[in-house]
Amino acid sequence: MNITFKNQEEEKEFIKEQIKESAKQTEQNESINQIFHELNSMIGLEKVKDLIYEIYAFLQIEKMRSEVGLKVGAQSFHMLFKGNPGTGKTTVARLVAKLFQKMGLLSKGHLIEVERADLVGEYIGHTAQKTRELVKKAMGGVLFIDEAYSLARGGEKDFGKEAIDCLVKVMEDKKDDLIIILAGYPDEMIDFMETNTGLPSRFPIKIDFRDYDVDELILIANKMVKEREYTLSEAASRKLREILLDEKISEPIFSNARLVRNLIEKSIRHQAVRLMSRQTKLSKQDLMLILPNDMVSAVENGAKNESIIS
Incomplete structure:
Protein backbone atom coordinates (compact mmCIF):
# COMPACT_ATOMS: atom_id res chain seq x y z
CA MET A 1 0.00 0.00 0.00
CA ASN A 2 1.52 3.32 -1.11
CA ILE A 3 0.70 6.34 1.05
CA THR A 4 1.55 9.91 0.10
CA PHE A 5 2.14 12.37 2.93
CA LYS A 6 1.80 16.14 2.72
CA ASN A 7 4.78 16.73 4.98
CA GLN A 8 7.17 15.06 7.41
CA GLU A 9 4.95 15.78 10.41
CA GLU A 10 2.07 13.86 8.85
CA GLU A 11 4.40 10.97 8.08
CA LYS A 12 5.69 10.95 11.69
CA GLU A 13 2.14 10.89 13.06
CA PHE A 14 1.27 8.00 10.77
CA ILE A 15 4.33 6.02 11.91
CA LYS A 16 3.48 6.73 15.57
CA GLU A 17 -0.05 5.40 15.05
CA GLN A 18 1.28 2.29 13.33
CA ILE A 19 3.70 1.62 16.19
CA LYS A 20 0.95 2.21 18.74
CA GLU A 21 -1.41 -0.16 16.91
CA SER A 22 1.32 -2.79 16.62
CA ALA A 23 2.08 -2.53 20.34
CA LYS A 24 -1.62 -2.82 21.16
CA GLN A 25 -1.92 -5.94 18.99
CA THR A 26 1.19 -7.46 20.62
CA GLU A 27 -0.21 -6.75 24.09
CA GLN A 28 -3.55 -8.31 23.12
CA ASN A 29 -1.86 -11.43 21.76
CA GLU A 30 0.23 -11.78 24.92
CA SER A 31 -2.89 -11.44 27.08
CA ILE A 32 -4.75 -14.07 25.04
CA ASN A 33 -1.75 -16.40 25.26
CA GLN A 34 -1.71 -15.90 29.04
CA ILE A 35 -5.41 -16.78 29.25
CA PHE A 36 -4.87 -19.98 27.27
CA HIS A 37 -1.82 -20.80 29.37
CA GLU A 38 -3.98 -20.54 32.50
CA LEU A 39 -6.69 -22.67 30.88
CA ASN A 40 -4.22 -25.30 29.70
CA SER A 41 -2.57 -25.45 33.12
CA MET A 42 -5.84 -26.72 34.60
CA ILE A 43 -5.81 -30.48 35.17
CA GLY A 44 -8.04 -32.49 32.80
CA LEU A 45 -10.94 -30.67 31.07
CA GLU A 46 -9.62 -31.61 27.62
CA LYS A 47 -13.00 -31.40 25.87
CA VAL A 48 -13.74 -28.10 27.60
CA LYS A 49 -10.38 -26.67 26.44
CA ASP A 50 -11.03 -27.84 22.88
CA LEU A 51 -14.42 -26.13 22.78
CA ILE A 52 -13.08 -22.84 24.18
CA TYR A 53 -10.36 -22.86 21.52
CA GLU A 54 -13.00 -23.64 18.88
CA ILE A 55 -14.92 -20.52 19.94
CA TYR A 56 -11.71 -18.46 19.89
CA ALA A 57 -10.83 -19.72 16.39
CA PHE A 58 -14.34 -18.91 15.15
CA LEU A 59 -14.10 -15.33 16.46
CA GLN A 60 -10.69 -14.85 14.86
CA ILE A 61 -11.88 -16.08 11.47
CA GLU A 62 -15.05 -13.97 11.69
CA LYS A 63 -12.85 -10.92 12.28
CA MET A 64 -10.71 -11.77 9.24
CA ARG A 65 -13.81 -12.31 7.08
CA SER A 66 -15.17 -8.93 8.14
CA GLU A 67 -11.87 -7.22 7.27
CA VAL A 68 -12.01 -8.50 3.67
CA GLY A 69 -15.70 -7.72 3.19
CA LEU A 70 -17.16 -11.21 3.60
CA LYS A 71 -20.45 -11.86 5.38
CA ARG A 210 -17.13 -34.42 33.84
CA ASP A 211 -15.97 -35.61 37.25
CA TYR A 212 -12.20 -35.88 37.69
CA ASP A 213 -10.74 -39.33 38.03
CA VAL A 214 -8.58 -40.09 41.09
CA ASP A 215 -5.27 -39.68 39.23
CA GLU A 216 -6.32 -36.19 38.12
CA LEU A 217 -7.37 -35.32 41.68
CA ILE A 218 -3.98 -36.38 43.00
CA LEU A 219 -2.36 -34.08 40.40
CA ILE A 220 -4.66 -31.27 41.53
CA ALA A 221 -3.71 -31.92 45.17
CA ASN A 222 0.00 -31.81 44.35
CA LYS A 223 -0.50 -28.57 42.44
CA MET A 224 -2.36 -27.05 45.39
CA VAL A 225 0.30 -27.96 47.95
CA LYS A 226 3.11 -26.80 45.64
CA GLU A 227 1.45 -23.40 45.24
CA ARG A 228 1.39 -23.11 49.04
CA GLU A 229 5.00 -24.38 49.33
CA TYR A 230 4.07 -27.63 51.02
CA THR A 231 4.70 -31.22 49.94
CA LEU A 232 2.79 -34.45 50.46
CA SER A 233 4.81 -37.38 51.70
CA GLU A 234 4.44 -40.55 49.63
CA ALA A 235 2.41 -42.07 52.47
CA ALA A 236 0.17 -38.98 52.65
CA SER A 237 -0.39 -39.16 48.90
CA ARG A 238 -1.40 -42.84 49.21
CA LYS A 239 -3.74 -41.95 52.08
CA LEU A 240 -5.31 -39.19 49.99
CA ARG A 241 -5.88 -41.67 47.15
CA GLU A 242 -7.66 -44.05 49.56
CA ILE A 243 -9.87 -41.24 50.84
CA LEU A 244 -10.81 -40.10 47.33
CA LEU A 245 -11.62 -43.63 46.16
CA ASP A 246 -13.85 -44.11 49.20
CA GLU A 247 -15.60 -40.76 48.60
CA LYS A 248 -16.24 -41.56 44.94
CA ILE A 249 -17.98 -44.78 45.96
CA SER A 250 -19.92 -43.52 48.98
CA GLU A 251 -21.02 -39.99 47.99
CA PRO A 252 -23.99 -39.60 45.57
CA ILE A 253 -22.67 -36.20 44.44
CA PHE A 254 -18.88 -36.12 44.37
CA SER A 255 -17.38 -32.67 44.98
CA ASN A 256 -14.16 -33.27 43.03
CA ALA A 257 -11.50 -30.53 43.39
CA ARG A 258 -13.57 -28.84 46.10
CA LEU A 259 -13.15 -31.90 48.31
CA VAL A 260 -9.41 -31.98 47.55
CA ARG A 261 -9.07 -28.34 48.54
CA ASN A 262 -10.96 -28.93 51.77
CA LEU A 263 -8.75 -31.90 52.62
CA ILE A 264 -5.52 -30.05 51.84
CA GLU A 265 -6.48 -26.96 53.82
CA LYS A 266 -7.56 -29.06 56.81
CA SER A 267 -4.34 -31.06 56.61
CA ILE A 268 -2.24 -27.90 56.59
CA ARG A 269 -3.96 -26.68 59.75
CA HIS A 270 -3.52 -30.05 61.46
CA GLN A 271 0.11 -30.16 60.40
CA ALA A 272 0.50 -26.80 62.18
CA VAL A 273 -1.02 -28.22 65.38
CA ARG A 274 1.26 -31.27 65.16
CA LEU A 275 4.37 -29.13 64.68
CA MET A 276 3.47 -26.80 67.55
CA SER A 277 3.53 -29.77 69.92
CA ARG A 278 7.17 -30.53 69.07
CA GLN A 279 9.88 -29.25 71.39
CA THR A 280 12.73 -29.36 68.85
CA LYS A 281 13.70 -26.74 66.30
CA LEU A 282 11.75 -27.17 63.05
CA SER A 283 13.59 -27.52 59.75
CA LYS A 284 12.39 -26.18 56.41
CA GLN A 285 11.39 -29.73 55.45
CA ASP A 286 9.40 -30.11 58.68
CA LEU A 287 7.50 -26.93 57.86
CA MET A 288 6.66 -28.14 54.35
CA LEU A 289 5.91 -31.84 54.78
CA ILE A 290 2.35 -33.13 55.20
CA LEU A 291 2.17 -36.62 56.72
CA PRO A 292 -0.60 -39.25 56.52
CA ASN A 293 -1.76 -38.48 60.05
CA ASP A 294 -2.43 -34.88 59.01
CA MET A 295 -4.58 -36.16 56.16
CA VAL A 296 -6.46 -38.58 58.42
CA SER A 297 -7.14 -35.74 60.84
CA ALA A 298 -8.65 -33.73 58.02
CA VAL A 299 -11.14 -36.51 57.26
CA GLU A 300 -11.97 -37.19 60.89
CA ASN A 301 -12.81 -33.52 61.36
CA GLY A 302 -15.29 -33.49 58.48
CA ALA A 303 -13.47 -31.64 55.72
CA LYS A 304 -15.88 -33.03 53.17
CA ASN A 305 -18.78 -31.21 54.78
CA GLU A 306 -17.19 -27.76 54.66
CA SER A 307 -18.34 -25.43 51.91
CA ILE A 308 -15.32 -23.84 50.28
CA ILE A 309 -16.14 -22.50 46.83
CA SER A 310 -13.71 -23.43 44.08
Missing part, protein backbone atom coordinates in the same frame (compact mmCIF):
# COMPACT_ATOMS: atom_id res chain seq x y z
CA VAL A 72 -20.29 -12.26 9.16
CA GLY A 73 -23.22 -14.06 10.76
CA ALA A 74 -24.83 -13.09 14.06
CA GLN A 75 -23.81 -15.50 16.79
CA SER A 76 -25.02 -15.99 20.35
CA PHE A 77 -22.48 -17.00 22.98
CA HIS A 78 -24.71 -17.67 25.97
CA MET A 79 -23.60 -20.93 27.58
CA LEU A 80 -24.81 -23.85 29.65
CA PHE A 81 -22.31 -25.51 31.99
CA LYS A 82 -23.32 -28.94 33.31
CA GLY A 83 -21.26 -30.64 36.00
CA ASN A 84 -20.88 -31.59 39.64
CA PRO A 85 -19.24 -29.27 42.22
CA GLY A 86 -15.50 -28.69 41.95
CA THR A 87 -15.19 -29.47 38.23
CA GLY A 88 -13.89 -26.03 37.20
CA LYS A 89 -17.08 -24.34 35.97
CA THR A 90 -16.55 -21.00 37.73
CA THR A 91 -12.85 -20.82 36.79
CA VAL A 92 -13.59 -21.50 33.12
CA ALA A 93 -16.40 -18.90 33.14
CA ARG A 94 -13.94 -16.31 34.47
CA LEU A 95 -11.42 -17.16 31.74
CA VAL A 96 -14.15 -16.97 29.07
CA ALA A 97 -15.03 -13.46 30.27
CA LYS A 98 -11.39 -12.36 30.02
CA LEU A 99 -10.91 -13.96 26.60
CA PHE A 100 -14.03 -12.37 25.13
CA GLN A 101 -12.99 -8.96 26.43
CA LYS A 102 -9.55 -9.26 24.84
CA MET A 103 -11.17 -10.24 21.54
CA GLY A 104 -13.55 -7.29 21.59
CA LEU A 105 -16.72 -9.28 22.15
CA LEU A 106 -17.23 -7.82 25.64
CA SER A 107 -16.33 -4.29 26.73
CA LYS A 108 -15.24 -5.07 30.32
CA GLY A 109 -14.72 -8.82 30.72
CA HIS A 110 -15.69 -9.11 34.38
CA LEU A 111 -17.68 -11.95 35.95
CA ILE A 112 -20.71 -11.47 38.20
CA GLU A 113 -21.55 -14.69 40.02
CA VAL A 114 -25.07 -15.00 41.41
CA GLU A 115 -27.50 -17.61 42.71
CA ARG A 116 -31.25 -17.86 43.24
CA ALA A 117 -31.36 -15.55 46.29
CA ASP A 118 -29.71 -12.76 44.30
CA LEU A 119 -32.36 -12.90 41.57
CA VAL A 120 -35.65 -13.89 43.20
CA GLY A 121 -37.60 -11.25 45.10
CA GLU A 122 -40.18 -11.48 47.86
CA TYR A 123 -43.14 -9.76 46.23
CA ILE A 124 -44.60 -9.04 42.78
CA GLY A 125 -42.25 -6.89 40.73
CA HIS A 126 -39.31 -7.32 43.12
CA THR A 127 -37.75 -10.14 41.09
CA ALA A 128 -37.75 -8.13 37.85
CA GLN A 129 -36.16 -5.21 39.68
CA LYS A 130 -33.41 -7.38 41.23
CA THR A 131 -32.73 -9.10 37.92
CA ARG A 132 -32.47 -5.80 36.04
CA GLU A 133 -30.03 -4.45 38.64
CA LEU A 134 -27.78 -7.50 38.34
CA VAL A 135 -27.92 -7.38 34.55
CA LYS A 136 -26.88 -3.72 34.67
CA LYS A 137 -23.98 -4.65 36.95
CA ALA A 138 -22.93 -7.48 34.61
CA MET A 139 -23.12 -5.48 31.36
CA GLY A 140 -19.89 -5.73 29.44
CA GLY A 141 -19.09 -9.06 31.04
CA VAL A 142 -20.51 -12.42 32.07
CA LEU A 143 -23.48 -13.07 34.35
CA PHE A 144 -22.78 -16.49 35.86
CA ILE A 145 -25.80 -18.12 37.53
CA ASP A 146 -24.82 -21.13 39.62
CA GLU A 147 -27.38 -23.81 40.50
CA ALA A 148 -29.66 -22.15 37.93
CA TYR A 149 -32.17 -25.00 38.15
CA SER A 150 -33.20 -23.73 41.61
CA LEU A 151 -35.04 -20.89 39.85
CA ALA A 152 -37.67 -23.39 38.71
CA ARG A 153 -38.14 -25.31 41.96
CA GLY A 154 -40.76 -23.23 43.70
CA GLY A 155 -43.83 -24.12 41.65
CA GLU A 156 -46.22 -21.89 39.72
CA LYS A 157 -46.60 -19.26 42.45
CA ASP A 158 -42.88 -18.92 43.03
CA PHE A 159 -41.12 -15.78 41.78
CA GLY A 160 -38.32 -17.88 40.30
CA LYS A 161 -40.36 -18.23 37.10
CA GLU A 162 -40.43 -14.44 36.83
CA ALA A 163 -36.62 -14.41 37.02
CA ILE A 164 -36.41 -16.94 34.19
CA ASP A 165 -38.77 -14.87 32.02
CA CYS A 166 -36.69 -11.74 32.69
CA LEU A 167 -33.47 -13.53 31.76
CA VAL A 168 -34.94 -14.83 28.50
CA LYS A 169 -35.85 -11.27 27.50
CA VAL A 170 -32.49 -9.87 28.60
CA MET A 171 -30.61 -12.46 26.56
CA GLU A 172 -32.24 -11.14 23.41
CA ASP A 173 -32.15 -7.42 24.24
CA LYS A 174 -28.59 -7.22 25.64
CA LYS A 175 -26.80 -9.89 23.64
CA ASP A 176 -24.30 -7.46 22.08
CA ASP A 177 -22.40 -6.83 25.34
CA LEU A 178 -23.51 -9.48 27.83
CA ILE A 179 -23.06 -13.22 28.06
CA ILE A 180 -25.14 -15.32 30.43
CA ILE A 181 -23.79 -18.64 31.66
CA LEU A 182 -26.11 -21.01 33.53
CA ALA A 183 -24.45 -23.72 35.60
CA GLY A 184 -25.53 -26.68 37.70
CA TYR A 185 -25.73 -30.44 38.16
CA PRO A 186 -26.20 -32.30 34.84
CA ASP A 187 -29.60 -33.96 35.39
CA GLU A 188 -31.13 -30.92 37.09
CA MET A 189 -29.98 -28.62 34.29
CA ILE A 190 -31.59 -30.85 31.65
CA ASP A 191 -34.91 -30.66 33.53
CA PHE A 192 -34.51 -26.91 34.03
CA MET A 193 -34.16 -26.24 30.31
CA GLU A 194 -37.62 -27.73 29.80
CA THR A 195 -39.30 -25.21 32.11
CA ASN A 196 -39.32 -22.43 29.52
CA THR A 197 -39.69 -23.03 25.78
CA GLY A 198 -37.43 -20.07 25.03
CA LEU A 199 -34.44 -21.35 27.02
CA PRO A 200 -32.87 -24.16 24.92
CA SER A 201 -32.53 -22.10 21.73
CA ARG A 202 -30.84 -19.26 23.62
CA PHE A 203 -27.99 -21.45 24.87
CA PRO A 204 -26.25 -22.73 21.73
CA ILE A 205 -23.04 -23.58 23.62
CA LYS A 206 -23.39 -26.46 26.06
CA ILE A 207 -20.32 -27.69 27.94
CA ASP A 208 -20.19 -30.85 30.05
CA PHE A 209 -17.74 -30.79 32.96
